[in-house]
Amino acid sequence: MNIFVLAFLFLALAQAQPNPRPVIGILSIPSEYSQYPASSWSYSPSSYAKNMESGGAEVVPLQYDMPKERLTFLLERINGVMFHGGYSSFVDKKGNLTPLGATMDFIVKYVIEQNNNGKHYPLWGTCLGFQAIGGLIQGNFDILTSDCVGCSGVNHNNYFDESYESKLYAGLPEDLFEAMQTANISVFSHSFDFHWDTFKNAAPLNATLRPITWAFDNRGLKYVSSYESPTMPIFGTQYHQEKSTFEWKAPYYINHGSQAVRLQQYLANFFVNETRYNTNTFPEVQDYLIENYSPKILPYSNFNFSSIYLFPSMKTEEKSVFLSNIL
Numbered sequence: 001m002n003i004f005v006l007a008f009l010f011l012a013l014a015q016a017q018p019n020p021r022p023v024i025g026i027l028s029i030p031s032e033y034s035q036y037p038a039s040s041w042s043y044s045p046s047s048y049a050k051n052m053e054s055g056g057a058e059v060v061p062l063q064y065d066m067p068k069e070r071l072t073f074l075l076e077r078i079n080g081v082m083f084h085g086g087y088s089s090f091v092d093k094k095g096n097l098t099p100l101g102a103t104m105d106f107i108v109k110y111v112i113e114q115n116n117n118g119k120h121y122p123l124w125g126t127c128l129g130f131q132a133i134g135g136l137i138q139g140n141f142d143i144l145t146s147d148c149v150g151c152s153g154v155n156h157n158n159y160f161d162e163s164y165e166s167k168l169y170a171g172l173p174e175d176l177f178e179a180m181q182t183a184n185i186s187v188f189s190h191s192f193d194f195h196w197d198t199f200k201n202a203a204p205l206n207a208t209l210r211p212i213t214w215a216f217d218n219r220g221l222k223y224v225s226s227y228e229s230p231t232m233p234i235f236g237t238q239y240h241q242e243k244s245t246f247e248w249k250a251p252y253y254i255n256h257g258s259q260a261v262r263l264q265q266y267l268a269n270f271f272v273n274e275t276r277y278n279t280n281t282f283p284e285v286q287d288y289l290i291e292n293y294s295p296k297i298l299p300y301s302n303f304n305f306s307s308i309y310l311f312p313s314m315k316t317e318e319k320s321v322f323l324s325n326i327l
Contacts, residue, residue: 018276025062025078029088045305046295047246048084055272077282080122080275083129115232122274125236138205148193150218153252155184158213166212185260186239193223250304
């Protein structure tokens with residue numbers, strides 16, 4: 001057999017094999033803590049890193065205020081991206097993107113471009129991240145409303161759109177499928193939402209994302225609780241399943257039962273497995289891992305995360321040092 005044919009077959013086989021060491025970038029958001037002002041700090045709850053690590057991935061923090069050159073440097077090496085929850089704004093009162101929103105927009109466009117060019121590049125959004133991805137793909141945030149009543153700090157059920165065969169939930173065990181609809185195993189903590197019918201009928205959003213589960217607020221309002229792209233590895237949940245395993249410091253009830261924890265593990269395994277099909281490599285990853293930072297426990301009165309990672313803002317001198325090393 002021709003050596004070039006053999007080389008092609010070897011390359012094709014290598015690309016088809018799952019990556020045994022996936023690396024996921026988790027985007028930080030501006031600090032919400034008075035002792036760590038947003039002008040100087042960003043943060044990520046440690047539960048999100050633990051969530052991805054529980055599925056077998058390593059985690060690299062992506063600071064929202066990174067210069068685009070550094071962010072691109074990392075995006076070219078990692079195997080997927082997560083946007084986590086929080087109370088930061090991705091748009092201002094005039095509807096313009098904040099610095100966080102602009103970075104999210106850059107990443108969403110990058111992910112879509114990579115997938116359109118044939119590279120499997122997964123993206124996940126939880127709560128704030130879930131809302132951001134939907135609004136950014138739509139091109140505006142008019143479809144996102146702040147009228148969810150009784151949706152903050154509560155457990156709700158998820159109901160399935162059985163007219164659509166979801167990839168995200170295709171492997172879900174039958175008892176978890178039932179529990180998601182009846183057992184209050186998922187934490188919801190939000191005020192903004194996507195109304196179900198509005199989301200389904202919104203263009204260009206519905207050309208990219210399909211709503212797959214819904215929940216009801218205290219008035220019976222039906223809103224989207226998870227979505228996925230039928231054509232790209234883009235997924236999101238309005239609910240916080242990571243809390244069932246990794247968060248204990250909250251002013252509201254979190255279901256830590258075995259089914260809630262198994263659902264967390266199912267979702268983490270699913271997304272990490274998606275990142276295993278991305279072919280990027282990161283030989284120098286050790287220098288960038290989140291383990292290079294120490295999680296910090298803040299007083300209970302400050303916030304409802306068990307611990308967080310804090311990142312100093314990217315100063316001008318830090319940017320120039322980094323760029324001199326990579327350019």
